[in-house]
Amino acid sequence: MIETQKHTKDELFSILANIPDPEIPVLSIKEMGILKDVILQDNSCEIIITPTYSGCPAMGIIEEDIKKILFEYGILNVKVKLVLSPAWTTDWMTDEAKEKLRVYGIAPPLHSSCSNFFAEKQSISCPKCGSQNTLMVSHFGSTACKAMYKCNNCEEPFEYFKCH
Numbered sequence: 001m002i003e004t005q006k007h008t009k010d011e012l013f014s015i016l017a018n019i020p021d022p023e024i025p026v027l028s029i030k031e032m033g034i035l036k037d038v039i040l041q042d043n044s045c046e047i048i049i050t051p052t053y054s055g056c057p058a059m060g061i062i063e064e065d066i067k068k069i070l071f072e073y074g075i076l077n078v079k080v081k082l083v084l085s086p087a088w089t090t091d092w093m094t095d096e097a098k099e100k101l102r103v104y105g106i107a108p109p110l111h112s113s114c115s116n117f118f119a120e121k122q123s124i125s126c127p128k129c130g131s132q133n134t135l136m137v138s139h140f141g142s143t144a145c146k147a148m149y150k151c152n153n154c155e156e157p158f159e160y161f162k163c164h
């Protein structure tokens with residue numbers, strides 16, 4: 001009945017790679033660097049994910065999405081395992097993912113080596129017009145992962161995906 005053997009690890013990985021990030025639907029959990037590994041066992045499979053920000057409510061949604069999509073492929077015995085170490089970092093996001101984020105209207109994270117509050121406050125480019133004449137309005141945006149900014153050039157508010 002449960003035949004994960006029908007699917008290779010690569011197949012399962014590419015199925016899961018299409019799951020969108022619940023908070024940033026233009027990015028997949030693979031592009032976010034959340035999806036780490038797929039481990040096939042005799043009659044089950046284990047999916048390894050690394051949470052982004054600790055306590056990010058999205059993780060529960062991602063776990064449900066993983067189970068749902070694998071269920072559609074007839075894979076019922078699925079275990080989703082959260083691996084906290086090494087800790088997720090925004091550096092795991094590919095350049096392509098960061099560009100998608102910018103097009104979506106969220107300023108992508110700077111490299112984590114500049115992950116201090118002052119640096120982020122100084123040099124965030126507006127995702128719409130590219131101006132660096134921006135101002136942090138609040139350190140927390142719609143989620144704890146993001147900060148609210150306002151562009152002084154085009155006057156558009158935008159969110160910045162904080163380094164982590």
Ligand SMILES: [Zn+2]
Nearest residue numbers: 126129151154
């Ligand atoms: Zn602007």
